[in-house]
Amino acid sequence: MGEVKRHPERGSSQRDVISGILSEGLVAHVGIIDSQGAPVVIPMAYALDGDSILVHGSVASRLMRNQGPICVTVTLLDGLVVARSLFNSSMNYRSVVVTGVPEVLDGEERERALLVLSDFLLPGRVGNAREPSRPEIRQTTVWRLSLENASAKIRTGPPKEDPASDYELPFWGGVVPVRTVFGPAESDGAGANVPIPDHIQRLAEEAGLGVAPEVGG
Numbered sequence: 001m002g003e004v005k006r007h008p009e010r011g012s013s014q015r016d017v018i019s020g021i022l023s024e025g026l027v028a029h030v031g032i033i034d035s036q037g038a039p040v041v042i043p044m045a046y047a048l049d050g051d052s053i054l055v056h057g058s059v060a061s062r063l064m065r066n067q068g069p070i071c072v073t074v075t076l077l078d079g080l081v082v083a084r085s086l087f088n089s090s091m092n093y094r095s096v097v098v099t100g101v102p103e104v105l106d107g108e109e110r111e112r113a114l115l116v117l118s119d120f121l122l123p124g125r126v127g128n129a130r131e132p133s134r135p136e137i138r139q140t141t142v143w144r145l146s147l148e149n150a151s152a153k154i155r156t157g158p159p160k161e162d163p164a165s166d167y168e169l170p171f172w173g174g175v176v177p178v179r180t181v182f183g184p185a186e187s188d189g190a191g192a193n194v195p196i197p198d199h200i201q202r203l204a205e206e207a208g209l210g211v212a213p214e215v216g217g
């Protein structure tokens, strides 16, 4: 299990905390050591699947040809913490770091994982799109990384002024919340005139945003 060294009180290795954070994110930063020994960190989509994370990419990509250990980081930014001093200003966040050697999935496991990935990113996708063909599946590498070696770190709440006398300064202190929200879906106007499906329409409605005007004819 990874261990949070600075501000350990913000750390957690509890599986439900880790899963809760991972279930809210969409983008992971995946770190590898490339064949020249240089570190590379690449943004990727991911899915939480039980006790593991799934990522996928082209069989041709340098990233997916990597065979060693990887590090996957997911960050949810919740707010800018504005202290009365620049030094004590911070961010509210929930983040997870997972390390290990991923398992390369094959056969039915790979097919299932690709569907899980699609449905995790946008629940309801499977059943509302053509599923991948055999050649498409063959072009895609899928990794499963266990959450066995995972840690979470969380910061919440207002700024902590230190020294406490900073509270007396004539400056504002507080938190500016940051949210990621879905906007109204924008049809591409191509193909059959299919209405925006419920599972997509719902996303913006849940965020309190309306419906985008239909594009094209």
Ligand SMILES: Cc1cc2nc3c(=O)[nH]c(=O)nc-3n(C[C@H](O)[C@H](O)[C@H](O)COP(=O)(O)OP(=O)(O)OC[C@H]3O[C@@H](n4cnc5c(N)ncnc54)[C@H](O)[C@@H]3O)c2cc1C
Binding pocket: 027, 040, 042, 043, 044, 045, 046, 055, 056, 057, 058, 060, 061, 062, 063, 064
């Ligand atoms: C939000 C998001 C989600 C993504 N999801 C996926 C996914 O699920 N699967 C997937 O395969 N790819 C995904 N990508 C693309 C991914 O980041 C890589 O660009 C892609 O995997 C190509 O990898 P590669 O091994 O061919 O590139 P490399 O050969 O490793 O890249 C060569 C160089 O190109 C530059 N580079 C590569 N990618 C990026 C980048 N994204 N931004 C800036 N510079 C870059 C770097 O300097 C890198 O060293 C996503 C990108 C973003 C931003």
